[in-house]
Amino acid sequence: MAEAHQAVAFQFTVTPEGIDLQLSHQALSEIYLSGVRSWKKRVIRLKNNVITGVYPASPSSWLFVVIAILATMYTRSDPSMGLIAKIQEHLPVSQSMSSQCQAVLSAVLFSTMLWLLLIFTMRLCLKQLLSYHRWMFEQHGKMSNTTKVWVVLCVKYALVVFVPGSGAHLSGRKPLLYSYQGSLPNLPVPVVKDTVKRYLESVRPLMDDTQYERTTKLAEEFESSLGNRLQWYLKLKSLWAANYVSDWWEEYVYLRGRSPIMVNSNYYGMDFLFVTPTPIQSARAGNSIHSFFLYRRKLNKEEIKPWLLRSAVPCCSYQFERMFHTCRIPGERTDTVQHWQDSDYIVVYHKGRYFRLRVYQAGRLLSPREIEFQIQRILDDPAAPSKGEAHLGALTAGDRIPWAKARTKFFSTGLNKRSLDCIEKAAFFVTLDDDEQGMMGDDPAASLDNYAKNLLHGKCYDRWFDKSFSVVFYKNGKCGINAEHSWADAPVLAHVWEYALATDSFQLGYNTEGHCKGEVDSSLPKPQKLNWEITPECEEQISQSLDVAQKLADDIDFHVFSFQEFGKGKVKKCRVSPDAFIQMCLQLAYFREQNNFCLTYEASMTRLFREGRTETVRSCSNESSAFVRAPDVCRRLLRAASEKHQLLYRMAMTGGGIDRHLFCLYVVSKYLGVESPFLKEVLSEPWRLSTSQTGVQQVELFDLVNHPEYISCGGGFGPVADDGYGVSYSLIGDNMINFHISCKHSCPQTDAHKFGSQIKKALHDIINLLSGAQPEPKKPEAGRPEVKKDQ
Incomplete structure (x- = not known):
């Protein structure tokens, strides 16, 4: 019961003499330090919002503008052309304030408005610069005059610019992760005629003449009638929304899917191919988990460099926002993605049991050696799973509607709700697997196949497939990652995975025995086992979901x-x-x-x-099919x-692709309740x-x-x-x-x-x-x- 006493801040009992209050100093200290940490994050977030909000200018530039305006006032010139005087006339200030103070205050207000106007203008110019993409279509080593002018202007507006074809780099002011967000252009809506033309070109090698003639007729009918009506709504959305595709793509392609997300949606990433930094499972987990939280710290401070195409042009970073403490929540009609601001713990699965492992103690992040110590405690814990707990994760691996109904019926109150909340709000999920994986044994090729298959679906119940990502640590020290797809695309998850692998091996390292470096505070509270009250009816649903998931996994x-x-x-x-x-x-x-x-x-x-x-x-085009069909291999083709x-x-x-445009046209047609044979056929291919x-x-x-x-x-x-x-x-x-x-x-x-x-x-x-x-x-x-x- 020691953990239970650690979990509460105080206890009290009612006695004849009054209330007997027993305070837990350690728990109160943890609450205080947690609050301090939370407020530090808020301050950092506020500071970063200010810095990114005024980019490509800097907050200090406000002071420069104010000083410049005040200096002109003392030279008896008026750069505001009378606006400062107008502001002074309408200032709601006390009569006790001197006219000189009122003039200074008016000048400061004018300077601030001028500064904000300059920032708005700079961001508008920067957005126009980032809308120029012709440089991507120019031959390597050859640059048009327009592109040369574009490069010069980009340098002026503090971008980090790569000169195409020359290898030269020109560095501007160092941006934060989200500095460019407000300056990125909106995704343009292609012209219906162009999209239809490119679509017909893309399907030509897949059809015979009769089929192609029929498809062409459907396309022409759509283009001349319904297409323009649907296009009008998309253009309206593009003016109002930041991106006319992304929210519908997330909802209809990912969240409204009712089939299992395991295999069908989730994806995986592998460990190092040829080396295993340590054969000790708990040590590998200690370094890796610590690395993930180091990355999260950099993410919270926006110290991660914005991703630049060709080390040059900034790309959107909004997908990074939901990387940690995020979970997909099942619904009968559609799922939702729930993101929490912070979490100081992870949930660890081992042999059918779930543990809550806090990675912060007294306001500091646990060292890799301390996390290893805590992981080893879980591995050595002899407790058996609660009734129905062992295969609980299969609910996230089966069909979505049964999981949504089970969540509402069995996990909305009491002990089950508290334990489920703990999993869903965790920074991420960890699985301690009993198997050994990797390229090993007498048949390394077959073992690599098994490794990939295991990362994709595991045992169908030893992952929490709804979490933004789950990290798997195997018995022999190998590891891997499984990710839910709706919140972000693979390059975003790959970014943190690369950081974790590199930090684990090249920065943190291991001692000669294969353990994490550093000392251990053995007084750390034990990881808290989550408890459940699984009814027979709930067990039946878990079993049904497991059957569905197992058949899917066995078929892969x-x-x-x-x-x-x-x-x-x-x-x-x-x-x-x-x-x-x-x-x-x-x-x-x-x-x-x-x-x-x-x-x-x-x-x-x-x-x-x-x-x-x-x-x-x-990728299948007329040109590629001509090359493949060539009777004699032809280099020209x-x-x-x-x-x-x-x-x-x-x-x-x-922005010149066709599939997202056709997808959004189809969504609009569904909202309007109109049928398009052309769009229906396109989306069913x-x-x-x-x-x-x-x-x-x-x-x-x-x-x-x-x-x-x-x-x-x-x-x-x-x-x-x-x-x-x-x-x-x-x-x-x-x-x-x-x-x-x-x-x-x-x-x-x-x-x-x-x-x-x-x-x-x-x-x-x-x-x-x-x-x-x-x-x-x-x-x-x-x-x-x-x-x-x-x-």
Whole structure:
């Protein structure tokens, strides 16, 4: 019962003599220090809001303007052209104030208004500068006069500017994480005619003449009638909202989905591929958890550098806001994302039990060694799970409606509500897994596949899939991360994951025995086990959710491999974009395996715009299909396909994509209660090949020259279509490409390992083509196969 006494601030009993009050000094001290810490955060937040609110100016510039105006007054000149006198006339001040004081106060007010006007003007100019994207479409090493003027103006307005093609950097004033938010342009609404034209171009290689003619007719009818009406509403929204896509994308694509988010939505990230910093599970957890809270401290102070495209142009950072103490809350119709301002603890799962672990003591963050000590206490705790507790997490892995109903019925009051609140409000979730994972044993390739599959779904009950992210620590010291998708996209989660891996290994380190460095305060209160009152009816629902999740998990086929025969270094020497190279390899591999083409999804970011998230690059194009179909391997067709892919990618990044526009038009049509056969068909098309690149963002954290073994294998996700593939890839350094391939066993046409073999073959064939080596002979094509409409 020692923990129970630690949890309350005071106890009292009523006696014949009166009230007997027994104060707990330790608890009161914790309350005081928690309050101090909270107020410090508020002050920091207020200060940062002021700094970011006036960027690209600085708060000190206000004093400069005030002094300048006051100085002109003493020279008997009036830069305000009579406005200071007008302000003085209408000042609601006491008659006891001298006229000189009134004049000074009026000058200060005028100076403040002038300063705010200058800031508004500067931000407006900066927004216009950031709306210029033509530089992205210019050839490497060649810069137009317009772009040169743009570079000069960017320097003037204190941006950190990369001169395209020259490698030169010009640094302005150091910005905070959210400094550019108010100056980022809004995502433009494309013209309906352009979107329809690009859509028809994207589906041409997927259809025969009859199907294409029918689709063209539907598109033309939509463009000439309903399209303009729907477009009007989108333009109105774009004038009112910061981003006309993102809120609807979050709600309808993520939060309104009623199927399990495990596998279908959540994704994962892996540990280092070749090294394990320590084989001690609790020690790895100690360093890593401490690293996450160091990152959170930097995030709260906005000390994280804004992400700059090509080390140059700022991107939106709003997704960072909900990284910690955030949870997806189930609802019968739609889920919601709940974010709390602060949390000083994490929740740890181990052998069917949930523990609340405070990471702050007496107002300070626990050291890695102290967190290791607390984690080891959980590992050594012999307590058995409460009745029904062991598989409780399966509720978050199954269908959303049963989970929403169970949450309302069984977890809205009493002990269950308190324990559930503890999980949902935690900074993040931690799983201490009993298994060993990683590239190990007699069959390292198979073990890597199992590692990825485990990170994606685990045992289906040992993760809390609703949390913004869950960190998994395995028995042999390996770790990984699983993330919920609605609150942010993968690059944001990858940013904190890179920081945690680098800080764990290169800054904190371990002693010779593999334990965290530092001393331990053994008087730390033990982690508090959460208690539950699970009824038989609730247990039945948990069991049903587990059955649904287990069937989904068992159906997933995974293959992960690290291709090390060449990498982006060799591809760049062939003057081809590495990303376009990989996409062409995927197109060639898919066609060789399936003998047809499919709608291909490649994720591209739109964070050049305020609150931007993603856009789709339709990688299967007329140019790529022409290259794949070529009877003889043709270098000219490959370059044309790569250039077209780069064009599509840049257009997606700069607001010229088509899928988000079509999606929003469809949402508007639903609000208006009108049916569009064209939009209905577009939104129902399956993405049989869903791809994404995960690159290293903070290359300065990793020394790939002296420590090439300290690289992550990246991460992956489940297949989007039941009869398709999910492919994630990362280009590490100049000589490695990692692939994560997923599909479903239930589809006889897909096989992750066979597709992986086709990718490897395509990589060799295309690099041989580019480098001039003799490729393997290609079997002549018997003829163009008839492609069904839904392919």
